[in-house]
Amino acid sequence: MAAHSPRNLQDHLYASFLEGSTADVALHISGSWQAIYKLHRVVLIQAEFFRRLFTAGFSESHFRQRPSRSGGPEPIHIHFPDPNITRPVTGVFLPVTAFEICISRLYGGGPQLHVPSALIPTPLYPLTRSFPNLIEPEPAPPGHHPVTPRFLLSLLATAIYLSIPSVAGQSLRHILTTVGPTTVIRYLNFAIGKGIGPGEENAPEAAVGLEHLAEIPKPGTTDVASISSKLASLPMDDDETRKEDPAEALFDEDCEEEPADERPFIYGGVSDKVGEATACWLTRWGYDMLTYEEDESSSTGVISGSSLKRSPHNVSSTVVFTNASQPIPLIWRRGGLDAHWARAILASDLLFVRGERERYEMAKAVLELRRKGGINEEEEREFTKLFENDIHFMHMPTEDLMFISHDVSASIGRPYVSATRLHDSHWKQSELRLKVGAVMRDKELGITRSTSEIAILPDLHPASPSPYWAVASDSSERIGDATGLENATMDQLFTGLPHDDNKKATPANTSEDNFFGILPPSPNAATVAQFDPELRRRWSPFPPVRFAVEFWDVDCLKEKTRMHSHTIWYAGSLYNAYVQVIRKKGLQLGVYLHRQSHIDPLPSFSIPSSRRSELPRTPFSRPHSNSLSSIMQSADPYRFSAPASASTLTLGGVRSTTPVSARPGSPTSNSPPAGNRSASPSNHPIQPYRDPRSAISAYFSISCASATGASITRFSSGPDTFAISQSWGWKSSTLRTEEFLELGDDGQPIPISSINLGAGKLVSLRATIVIGII
Secondary structure, rough: OOOOOOHHHHHHHHHHHHOOOOOOEEEEEOOOOOOOEEEOOOHOOOOOOHHHHHHOOOHHOOOOOOOOOOOOOEEEEEOOOOHHOOOOOOOOOOOOOOOHHHHHHHHHOOOOOEEOOOHHHOOOOOOOOOOOOOOOOOOOOOOEOOOHHHHOOOOHHHHHOOOOOOHHHHHHHHOOOOOOOOHHHHHHHHOOOOOOOOOOOOOOOOOOOOOOOOOOOOOOOOOHHHHHHHHHOOOOOOOEEEEOOOOHHHHHHHOOOOOHHHOOOOOHHHHHHHHHHHHHHHHHHHHHHHHHHHHHHHOOOOOOOHHHOOOEEEOOOOOEEEOOOOOEEOOOOOOOHHHHHHHHHHOOOEEEEEEHHHHHHHHHHHHHHOOOOOOOOOHHHHHHHHHHHHHHHHHHHHHHHHHHOEEEEOOOOOOOOHHHHHHHHHHHHHHHHHHHHHHHOOOOOOOOHHOOOOOOOOOOOOOOEEOOOOOOOEEEEEOOOOOOOOOOHHHHHHHHHOOOOOOOOEEOOOOOHHHHHOOOOOOOOHHHHHHOOOOOEEOOOOOOOEEEEEOOOOOOOOOOOOOOOOOEOOOOOOEEEEEEOOOOOOOEEEEEEEEEEEOOOOOEEEEOOOOOOOOEEEEOOOOOOOOOOOOOHHHHOOOOHHHHHEEOOOOOOOOOOOOOOOOOOOOOOOOOOOOOEEEEEOOOOOOOOOOOEEEEEEEEEEEEEEEOOOOOOEEEEEEEEEEOOOOEEEEEOOHHHHHHEEEOOOOOEEEHHHHHEEEOOOEEEEEEEEEEEE
């Protein structure tokens, strides 16, 4: 007799699964759906949930010595209290697709998942191919199960509950790679415990190929859930057993008044990972999406929650659309982000917006969009806190402060910012200027305090509102990283995954409390110690300066050639950023912060290639709009000119410590890469004063978003010495130019710069920078 191969054995098991033959257990599932599945213990115990059920001493651990009264396999009742596992349909009991696929994977089969390309952001379509012009998703290949965002969330919740790491890792990876305009709010709501969201049109009722797997209880019979609840109070006999939910202690009699589908279901580190990806995406693309929503609001008039339409073709929980082919998801308007989340994103150091004045204009636009539907007290409180506490007005020129003091909302007839807040900001400007001017030689101004020093301040008062900002320390971390999910264990999924970067960037310490890592605390003096129990951190009473930079055609960047950002002024010094490629140990991208000389010409900054007839919609180049201040357009008008010289430097270490001068005509100068154009710095930043010191001490962080925005690499540095024309920064394999390449049908990369694209179908390297002097 020929020996059976492992493949034949797997085929045999899967056939037994589909037919229910030789089954020794009948799972009676109850929750918001009911079904019976005839399965096999020896296969089920591959999942930790069933392994414990059948081997940990429960009554289910013992095989029956005699057949049950029905003559069939042993019935075991399992109640799923988590509504994310189920898909209830009114009046009909349907099997849950996600549960069926999880079980089929234990048998080594089940349909392959098909993720529509319209849901997947790419370098060519960073906001997905289906946005803003809706396209019909391609049909799934034969035998493949078409997935939707809601299904992926349900599959993740089910795999976690049953403890099947391979399925959990796969579904989590699909979620992280489909974060986009139409999915981001649904995914964020799942991460904060609001569930998988409302149902989707045309979703399959059962997994492809598994339509007849479940036995549905006949109408009129006592439902399984009722039987299961009754069995809890009855002694068990030899013929019926009941599975106690391992988490049942969470749902005791004290919680009975709260409906099961309204309880928050949060999955620890897995929820945090989904939350990180959505928070990163919102900080990178938040401004871009606001322009679409403003246009939508202008074209449709007043928008309120009661007038919203739902698109049957779109996967977002609620969308508004100008016409049937152009849905605009709700993100900044009501029905999208909660008010406290909108405030957190607008206040975040990671928000991609040029500077504080533009941050103010963006916050105004969001608030006015929400006010169109009527005044909401919760929103008004959150935005009052935003304007009073979270925008760093002290870094704005006096002219901006004067403008803002007279900037009155047309909706309510009051200024957005109080006069007291603006006066305090102007006072801090003057105070910092005096400190800079009083120190002639020392590298430090002496403005920081340690936690222990703050704790013994004589004027310390719990009600003191004055915040402190933490001085950064050396670190590198990834927020929203999806590396290694496919082969991760359940413990790794919940505790974070290692990264393959040379620096071994660590997973960020994130949770809903810090908005998944995008909003660091700025406590007042009375609460500083709560954020630094070891009393070692240093704090500054002056907020750091924040600005965003953008680099185009990074895929064309040649080695030893720099690509610069625009230049900003802060506390008497000029700063800009640049990127360059390093090929010493594989291909790496370096990103550096540079203290610019006041004497040398300012370097030209990166802009989109000149062959594109229209610039994309970004915080750096936005079509004229009456709803956002003209300062958004006038900050740096693009004026094309001959490329300026760019100095080069070969960096041997992880961080550059070599002073770099950008002098035209230097022996090492090179032209910008082919396909990239630079803009001449026609508008030099306003310089109210200059720091006379040749060297200063400053801390900083550089946060680089991935090409599609669902992850961010954040490098932070403790105080370093910045001499004039000196750079500090990092090179990292996590920053790869390959990420900005589109793959062709042959799997080979196609440089974005070689494709003739329309506006809005571009991807750039975006980074946000924070600098604070000490």
